[in-house]
Amino acid sequence: MGLLDPIPPPYDPLEWATRPLPDKSRMVCRSWALQGYGTPVAVYFVYLLKVGLYVGGWIFFCGFSPGLGDPAAIGQWWLDPLAFQKAIVWSLLFEVLGLGCGSGPLTGRYFPPIGGFLHFLMPGTTKLPLLRGLPLVGGPKRGAIDVALYAVLLISLVRALVAPQLDASLLLPLVVLVPLCGLLDKTVFLAARAEHYWVMIVVFAFASPWLAGAKAVQAALWFWAGVSKLNHHFPAVVCVMTSNSPVTRFAWLRRLVYRSYPDDLRPSTLATVMAHLGTLLELAVPIVLLLGDGGTVTTVGLVLMVMLHGFILSTVPMGVPIEWNVVVLYGGFFLFGAHAEVSLAGLASTPLLAAFVALFAVVLPLVGNLAPHRLSFLLSMRYYAGNWPYSVWLFRGDSYKKLERLRKSSKWLYDQLDVFYERKVSVGLVGKVIAFRLMHLAGRALCRLVPRAVDDPNKYEWVDGELVAGLALGWNFGDGHLHDEQLIGALQAQCGFEPGELRCILVESQPLHRQTMMWRIHDAATGELDRGEIGVAELRQLQPWSFDDAADNRGNATIG
Template sequence: MSRGTRSGSIAAVALLRPLAPPYDPLDWAKRPFPERARMVCEAWALQGSGAPLAVYVLHAVKLALYAGAWVLFCSTSPSLGGLSTIGDWWLHPLAFQKAILWSMLFEGLGFGCGFGPLSGRYAPPVGGALYFLRPGTTKLALFARAPLLGGTRRTPLDVALYFALLALLVRALLAPALGASHLVPIAALVPVLAVADRTIFLALRAEHYWTTVVVFAATADWIGGAKAVQLALWLWAGVSKLNHHFPTVVCVMTSNSPFARFAWLRRRMYVRYPDDLRPSRLAIAMSHAGTALELGVPIVLACSTGETAIAVGIAMALALHAFITSNVPMGAPIEWNLMVVYGVFALFWAHPGAYPFDVGPPRLGALLAIMLVAVPLLGNIAPGRISFLLAMRYYAGNWPYSVWLFRGDSYRKLDRLVKAAPWIYDQLDRFYDHATSVGLVGKVLAFRLMHLQGRALPVLLPKAIEGPLHEYEYLDGELVGGLALGWNFGDGHLHRDGLLRAIQDQCGFAPGELRCIFVESQPLGGAKMAYQIHDAASGLLDAGELDVRELRGRQPWAGP
């Protein structure tokens, strides 16, 4: 082997090699929970997830392909053009419409949010279409007993409906111009898919893209309605951070940022590393600044028509989304952030005189009032009833979540499911030795514990299991959702009791083999988080509430 070939091989291995934790992962996995939790949280504080550099390269390439495909679709319209003339047409209304449609298709295929290793998906790195086009895979119908569209397993009709949406989106993207014949079928079909499988509805990022497509379909003068959708995204995201959860998000994101690999900075995110990993004053101040910025953007842009004021609002939006994107957050909502930034220019800069709430037909106004006001408000006040995505509670740290505990090798019963991805360690063992795989998956425990809501686990785990933790395969519900449903993006409602029942029907776990902890978000203005503990075979074992004020005083690994 030549020196150049050998150097290239070494570089490739280095690119794929994750950052090793400062302990032996196989020894760590046998330790009692408090020890295990403290070790992995200390490691996260300085290392983050430890994802290999190849992960970030992959996302950079994917982002370029996402933008390049949009340019290609725009080139099919004579009123727009190609890459060489992009400066002339990139803010054209038709270009914005195609960006929305392409983003919906991109997300619906599984290439956007929830893609790849940052979502616990390795081989294959995509779910989405691999599940949604496959009969027999698990689904979560809105009404499980409904005729035709109900049930817990995908039927040929479900597959046909999803495929029809993909075809309609491609047809619209290739069209020289867009009219009702392109937009109305898409607007009408997405709610049908929501009834058949709410996983697909959420994967489409329908609270943003479908609502905007409805605006396109309902009126020719759609700029004001599209502005209203975008303003709601920022407003409710800011409202959702009016709690004590968001400072821990800042800590976790900064510790994981590929562009802030400074040990001194990461230590400063915490009160006193390694003994006190609660958010420091700096982290709290950054969280308050971020919340003010997220609330300030929609206020400034909604009230501005002058060029200078709009430029200030745009600068604020750029600062907000640049910070989010540069941290490459878990779940990888990177293309979505790019689309939101593009919307700032295409809607507010290109159309400063369009009033954001001039939405046209009364029926459209009523729908937008429901989607942009009523649903997010209910989702903040009563989070157990509404997905955090529909409530627009983006990256606030106050998510519903679950933990699945498989006794012994009972997790192998998941092989009875029709799915495109194997058990998480089987995925990773294709690339790494088992110790490295355990080290990578173990960081998911730290991600959960380091957030304020995760401090409930030292209290709830002893209630859920019988015997030491090392006798169980501990798996975050996000990873279970990715395996069983083909999509996961922080919504614990997808992997709570409904999914547990669907999996139990297919896998038949014996009593004690599978225990699940389901933790709900803290309501806006409330002080407690509800929880439930279930056995797959026996049903509900325990339920109650935890006081968030008490959790704030704990370390991530500490019980009462």
């Protein structure tokens, strides 16, 4: 097996594709448990190289400022405030270009490995405007104004990065342009990881000193990520990540995180304990660091931080937020290590800015945890929890070919993979995405919902909404709200699916205070067919392949 060859599944993928859905799901989930996605070894080196280019880009742009940028003397300047500011601005540029989260094969993006600017600079591509119906900019297709505004954002970011100092004249355009691009297409705002980088830039622009505000934002990232795991979803995430990690390629170890491989793939006691310890660690990091004053407590907090992000990075999670984890680690050392003496109370000197930071660091995450259907999981800071909104798109026959009517930056999934592999290998890789979804606790709702959506699943092509968003929007990163009814409507207007040709199952996150998850079933041509809720307790009893008895659970919904 070559460096570019994925680990072959223990079955013939072409024969697997002809099996009934319960058999297919059982086979692919058992394969994931021991093999993960089957990522080729060379792919990990590519991601490692990309991290090196990311860090190298930061060093390069720091070099435009006196006293910064010399790689040989990095130990003398890496904790300089301007170096940190440039790291944030560079990270925003890196992400909004599509080079960071949501890039490469671990997000179903094979050729080209990025979307981002390839899509956002192309007139006629699909977008998701917040101001729907507004003349010139409120339609489902990107126009000249959208492209021009995005290009101005890129130019403004580069202009700030090559400047010797960052002042209001360089930061204020970014403060305005990022949300303005988001109004025209919310995909761009989310791709920029604005809940982190843009909020930080606002703090840089309107606070002097700005360290207290930056600390509040970074502490919120950790805290709410920990809060989001106070549920039953995270143990399944531990299973999925352990089975896919390049550093845990031992079958005996991967079996330990399941109750009884291969018959019971629910999380074992070990996986559950690991999940609880991980949650405790994520909640402890901001608390300990905020209590530290530069002494032993700060050192303990920094060690905990390295443990947390070291584990995440070692698993190379699907969605690959690798650079984001790197800059969060750097921010921890700069904000809480080098400036441990700075208190959040410093925000009191700028009441308006304090209110702004509180909105993004407290209010929106709280709303997003209590009413997740109203807010992106990124703005809610619910990272790595497994409790995300998602969708599955079911295309009848070859109706997926109608997507070719779209103007987009990448081809259909198998056409991308055919550049590298024979179709047998391509089917095996794309099939693993089904396992990724079903192995998570929330994904097991599909065992009940797929039979409600279609009479015969074997007549439909199962495509995860994440992959559809990647094709149609140029970016995807775990946010099911990017591929909900708004995208369905935008694609229906351009593709013209007939009734029954495209059925979409949309599942919402579990609210923090409830033990149910809302779901909807939508036909692209005729609209909503059914909606309801499913209990998390029921999902915990299901295996990822429990479709066999699901036909008896369809209820009274009328499916045309």
